Amino acid sequence: MDTPDPATTLTPFPITVSRPERVFPKLTPAQLARVEAHGRRRSTTRGEVLLDVGDRIVPFFVVVSGEVHVLQVSGSTETLIVSHGPGSASGEANLISGRPSMARLRVSEDGEVLELTRDQLLALVQTDAELSEILMRAFILRRLELIAHDVGGVVVIGSTYSAGTLRIREFLTRNGHPFHFIDLDRDADAQELLDRFHVSVADVPVLICGVETVLRNPTNAQIADCLGFNENVDQTRVNDLVVVGAGPAGLAAAVYGASEGLSVLVLESNVPGGQAGSSSRIENYLGFPTGISGLDLTGRAYAQALKFGAHVMVAKGATRLACDGQRYTVEIDGGPKVPARTIIIATGAEYRKPALENLSMFEGAGVYYGATSMEAQLCRGDEVVVVGGGNSAGQAAVFLAQTTRRVHVLVRRDGLGATMSRYLIRRIEETPAIVLHPYTQVVGLEGSGRLERIRWRDDRTGDVETHDIGHVFMMTGAVPNSRWLSGCIALDDKGFVKTGPDLSADDLAAAKWPHTRSPYLLETNRPGIFAVGDVRGGNVKRVASAVGEGSIAVALVHQVLRP
Numbered sequence: 171m172d173t174p175d176p177a178t179t180l181t182p183f184p185i186t187v188s189r190p191e192r193v194f195p196k197l198t199p200a201q202l203a204r205v206e207a208h209g210r211r212r213s214t215t216r217g218e219v220l221l222d223v224g225d226r227i228v229p230f231f232v233v234v235s236g237e238v239h240v241l242q243v244s245g246s247t248e249t250l251i252v253s254h255g256p257g258s259a260s261g262e263a264n265l266i267s268g269r270p271s272m273a274r275l276r277v278s279e280d281g282e283v284l285e286l287t288r289d290q291l292l293a294l295v296q297t298d299a300e301l302s303e304i305l306m307r308a309f310i311l312r313r314l315e316l317i318a319h320d321v322g323g324v325v326v327i328g329s330t331y332s333a334g335t336l337r338i339r340e341f342l343t344r345n346g347h348p349f350h351f352i353d354l355d356r357d358a359d360a361q362e363l364l365d366r367f368h369v370s371v372a373d374v375p376v377l378i379c380g381v382e383t384v385l386r387n388p389t390n391a392q393i394a395d396c397l398g399f400n401e402n403v404d405q406t407r408v409n410d411l412v413v414v415g416a417g418p419a420g421l422a423a424a425v426y427g428a429s430e431g432l433s434v435l436v437l438e439s440n441v442p443g444g445q446a447g448s449s450s451r452i453e454n455y456l457g458f459p460t461g462i463s464g465l466d467l468t469g470r471a472y473a474q475a476l477k478f479g480a481h482v483m484v485a486k487g488a489t490r491l492a493c494d495g496q497r498y499t500v501e502i503d504g505g506p507k508v509p510a511r512t513i514i515i516a517t518g519a520e521y522r523k524p525a526l527e528n529l530s531m532f533e534g535a536g537v538y539y540g541a542t543s544m545e546a547q548l549c550r551g552d553e554v555v556v557v558g559g560g561n562s563a564g565q566a567a568v569f570l571a572q573t574t575r576r577v578h579v580l581v582r583r584d585g586l587g588a589t590m591s592r593y594l595i596r597r598i599e600e601t602p603a604i605v606l607h608p609y610t611q612v613v614g615l616e617g618s619g620r621l622e623r624i625r626w627r628d629d630r631t632g633d634v635e636t637h638d639i640g641h642v643f644m645m646t647g648a649v650p651n652s653r654w655l656s657g658c659i660a661l662d663d664k665g666f667v668k669t670g671p672d673l674s675a676d677d678l679a680a681a682k683w684p685h686t687r688s689p690y691l692l693e694t695n696r697p698g699i700f701a702v703g704d705v706r707g708g709n710v711k712r713v714a715s716a717v718g719e720g721s722i723a724v725a726l727v728h729q730v731l732r733p
């Protein structure tokens with residue numbers, strides 16, 4: 171595939187990190203020999219395009235001699251991202267995730283390269299610890315560079331104050347996909363861009379995907395389709411293990427399952443990370459004494475699952491479990507039925523929504539269910555309200571107090587003692603910007619277009635106060651995501667999945683339990699179907715227990731699969 175050099179001048183692309191040698195490492199001759207053992211060596215000619223933007227099959231190249239340019243392409247303009255000389259390797263995070271290429275690779279000087287398919291690269295990083303560290307780190311840092319420079323061919327046009335815009339930005343951010351955001355309220359060029367693509371203000375948020383495709387207020391599934399997030403996954407293959415849900419529990423199951431040789435498919439209705447991904451700082455997870463953001467922790471787990479060869483589909487939720495045929499199948503949004511030898515249910519829980527009549531009008535436009543740096547940016551310097559007395563509310567209050575003027579914490583009980591960890595209560599007591607309102611609940615939300623005022627009531631006196639506050643964080647607990655299991659799996663009276671010793675003789679009889687053995691710990695009343703994490707009855711609702719259960723369940727999956 172030869173194309174002439176472009177007429178455009180190549181301009182250099184600045185690197186933002188302090189240690190560029192980690193982003194673009196040079197492999198030694200001994201390391202090159204180990205790479206070559208997994209692939210093939212071939213010659214290259216100046217002008218040859220090794221890979222183009224949008225290519226679905228993305229090989230991995232290491233330059234042995236000569237030079238290869240990595241180019242950002244926009245219409246007929248090419249911008250040089252980096253030049254790879256001898257010892258330098260191509261690729262970034264999409265090589266591990268199996269997503270399409272975001273850059274063009276063109277040979278700028280004749281020479282030779284080592285070429286590996288994605289599967290050969292995965293085999294290399296799974297077996298060679300030294301190269302795994304060098305390459306995985308480089309791929310992740312390169313992705314961060316692309317995000318820092320908005321390289322990814324995606325433009326989002328919308329308003330900071332619109333729920334749809336926030337959803338799209340969160341979906342792309344939590345998927346680690348770079349995008350350029352144009353704010354209709356602040357950017358003077360926004361109208362010109364809308365005109366160029368023949369879209370009106372009524373169509374926003376708009377996502378421009380690649381050169382041509384314009385999506386008007388797209389669903390997450392449409393975005394995933396346009397960016398080819400799920401393209402390289404064979405949904406009809408019978409996998410050893412299908413994990414439903416990619417929060418900490420599902421990701422742990424995927425990492426342990428795939429690293430122990432099982433074929434694993436993960437189905438996630440939104441983005442990997444689950445509730446933990448919306449946590450600003452997790453401080454009680456073993457091994458992180460200074461805490462870690464939920465996005466970082468789950469982002470690493472996601473990369474780890476992919477590295478070991480698990481397939482992960484995003485924006486593909488399970489809608490029904492079929493358990494009466496010869497083989498279990500999971501029905502998914504707009505896709506074929508996914509067959510499975512064993513299943514781990516890890517669908518967690520979702521935020522409970524207070525019964526406020528116009529709540530949905532303000533979701534993303536003043537009402538939020540997570541407190542990450544993205545929401546914190548939206549309310550910098552303002553007064554905010556956090557509703558709830560659990561650990562997630564405490565964390566949100568402490569985090570938001572760093573950047574906002576005042577944080578009002580509203581709880582229905584007399585205080586936090588019964589519902590929040592001691593360390594968070596102490597932080598709240600020591601933070602003057604946080605004001606605790608016991609016996610208090612939200613009774614009204616007001617505003618046009620976005621939240622402008624909130625009314626709350628003191629249940630002791632019945633007094634209602636109105637405050638000009640435009641940001642409310644609802645951290646009021648969660649309900650299990652188990653509706654898709656109904657009719658198939660035994661649930662308790664609150665909808666949590668029953669497992670192991672919690673199952674009654676009636677539960678087993680209802681599912682015609684076929685074995686003389688009792689269900690294993692974490693096994694449901696269907697043999698080979700397990701439940702882990704927040705969706706499971708009796709789980710303690712912590713990241714560590716979700717991760718622990720996800721990994722234990724894999725050991726039990728092996729027992730079921732053993733002939």
Ligand SMILES: Cc1cc2nc3c(=O)[nH]c(=O)nc-3n(C[C@H](O)[C@H](O)[C@H](O)COP(=O)(O)OP(=O)(O)OC[C@H]3O[C@@H](n4cnc5c(N)ncnc54)[C@H](O)[C@@H]3O)c2cc1C
Nearest residue numbers: 415417418419439444445446488518519703704711712713
């Ligand atoms: C803001 C916040 C802060 C928190 N902070 C802490 C903390 O500091 N320390 C701590 O230990 N715990 C914390 N927690 C609790 C912790 O995050 C949860 O216990 C943990 O995430 C549970 O993991 P999980 O994998 O079981 O479920 P979840 O995290 O809920 O993940 C479930 C996943 O399944 C997906 N899903 C749902 N339905 C379907 C379907 N039908 N098909 C496919 N996918 C589906 C969801 O989109 C989600 O990604 C916090 C929770 C919140 C909300």
